[in-house]
Amino acid sequence: MTLTEQARTILQSNDRGGYTLPTAGLYPFQWNWDASVNALGWMAFDAPRAWEELRWLFKGQWRGGPNDGFVAQINFHEESDTYFPGPGEWGTDGAPGTEGLGTRTSSISQPPLHATMVRWMWMRAVKNAGDVAQADGEIRVLLPKLLAHHRWWYRTRDARNTGLVVNIHPWETGMDNSPAWDAPLASVPATARPYTRRDLGHVEASMRPPKSFYDRMVYLMDFNRAQNFEPEKIMAACPYRVNDIGIISILQRASIDLAALCDEFGLAADAADMGAHVQRTDTAVQALWSPTWQQYVSKDAITGQLLDVPTSAGLLGAYAGFARDLEPTVQQWLGETPYGLPSTRSSFERFEPLRYWRGPVWQHMNMLIATGLKEQGHAALADAIRHRSSQLFAAQGFHEYYDPLSGAGLGGKSFSWTAATYLHWIAN
Numbered sequence: 001m002t003l004t005e006q007a008r009t010i011l012q013s014n015d016r017g018g019y020t021l022p023t024a025g026l027y028p029f030q031w032n033w034d035a036s037v038n039a040l041g042w043m044a045f046d047a048p049r050a051w052e053e054l055r056w057l058f059k060g061q062w063r064g065g066p067n068d069g070f071v072a073q074i075n076f077h078e079e080s081d082t083y084f085p086g087p088g089e090w091g092t093d094g095a096p097g098t099e100g101l102g103t104r105t106s107s108i109s110q111p112p113l114h115a116t117m118v119r120w121m122w123m124r125a126v127k128n129a130g131d132v133a134q135a136d137g138e139i140r141v142l143l144p145k146l147l148a149h150h151r152w153w154y155r156t157r158d159a160r161n162t163g164l165v166v167n168i169h170p171w172e173t174g175m176d177n178s179p180a181w182d183a184p185l186a187s188v189p190a191t192a193r194p195y196t197r198r199d200l201g202h203v204e205a206s207m208r209p210p211k212s213f214y215d216r217m218v219y220l221m222d223f224n225r226a227q228n229f230e231p232e233k234i235m236a237a238c239p240y241r242v243n244d245i246g247i248i249s250i251l252q253r254a255s256i257d258l259a260a261l262c263d264e265f266g267l268a269a270d271a272a273d274m275g276a277h278v279q280r281t282d283t284a285v286q287a288l289w290s291p292t293w294q295q296y297v298s299k300d301a302i303t304g305q306l307l308d309v310p311t312s313a314g315l316l317g318a319y320a321g322f323a324r325d326l327e328p329t330v331q332q333w334l335g336e337t338p339y340g341l342p343s344t345r346s347s348f349e350r351f352e353p354l355r356y357w358r359g360p361v362w363q364h365m366n367m368l369i370a371t372g373l374k375e376q377g378h379a380a381l382a383d384a385i386r387h388r389s390s391q392l393f394a395a396q397g398f399h400e401y402y403d404p405l406s407g408a409g410l411g412g413k414s415f416s417w418t419a420a421t422y423l424h425w426i427a428n
């Protein structure tokens with residue numbers, strides 16, 4: 001089988017009739033930002049199936065109540081006992097806004113990539129005339145949902161219009177175990193209640209987060225539930241509140257893309273509204289520049305301290321359209337690891353090449369970072385990143401992540417968004 005055939009087969013075998021599992025066993029549900037990348041991958045060979053992925057994602061969007069527009073990190077479309085924490089643990093059944101949803105969900109969100117992926121899907125449809133009519137219809141249905149979702153982020157996570165949204169759980173960032181969260185997590189109590197992890201039955205412990213980390217994840221999950229998911233209470237008292245440069249950059253880019261789609265589909269007032277948010281963030285993000293690392297970093301929203309840790313999230317600046325030129329910094333990163341871009345810079349003291357988000361390469365991150373650099377005029381650098389990604393795919397296939405020093409494939413196997421990234425970015 002060619003790599004393209006292998007990648008298609010992975011999406012097809014992880015397909016559960018409308019939504020795609022990240023990988024069977026380890027992640028037996030539909031994940032938020034995975035779904036959008038997966039839709040983009042499906043779009044390369046099966047447009048109707050691509051739009052279906054997003055329809056299934058938005059089945060879980062909360063409607064009405066203080067969390068109107070919320071899209072969860074996980075949609076639990078079916079039962080499974082191979083994953084912790086499952087739907088019962090999150091306690092969202094009957095929460096305001098969940099009445100009549102087509103699925104149970106968790107209570108935290110994930111990086112809102114969707115509007116960008118939808119715009120890229122639209123660009124692909126336009127090139128392939130046969131897909132335009134369906135894309136047009138799907139986007140008209142999606143736009144109000146995407147707008148509601150962006151407004152949920154701005155309204156509940158940046159009520160004072162600072163331009164920098166806050167996240168309340170490391171899992172919201174999608175970069176779960178990043179060393180950037182070590183300092184703010186030190187102020188989060190460990191849960192005292194018993195629970196049983198399931199991840200260690202699928203993947204070696206050396207590649208997964210430690211117990212001390214999970215104890216805090218559970219504490220924050222339970223905290224959210226104890227506040228009855230009310231954003232104002234959570235934002236006032238949650239012991240973990242962070243301005244994550246990853247979410248901020250991804251939301252920024254998605255709002256730019258959403259504004260462009262709104263303009264194209266006759267929603268001028270909504271486009272202007274998104275544009276105002278974009279402006280505010282453009283200015284505010286300058287406070288997240290690290291002179292030490294010459295890149296953007298995250299900030300502890302409780303203490304006001306910069307979380308001065310060089311992670312790949314901070315290289316999304318070009319993708320987000322932020323002013324600073326990241327080219328020299330990305331060049332340095334590439335020079336330090338043969339199979340980069342790593343998720344944490346290898347010269348940083350807490351870099352770990354094998355462990356979750358503390359070093360390994362995620363291919364969709366390479367795609368986003370390279371795309372941004374290319375748009376900013378750094379085509380050669382973007383091609384260098386793409387070339388490295390191609391080598392990893394060719395040598396190792398489609399793993400969850402890769403060791404940036406040896407190039408070895410790690411974590412879950414037959415991984416959907418890795419395959420989808422290949423189909424969108426490399427195969428075509």
Ligand code: GLC
Nearest residue numbers: 022027031033034174175176
């Ligand atoms: C892990 C990753 C997260 C991803 C999920 C499913 O939790 O950290 O980013 O969405 O797996 O792939």
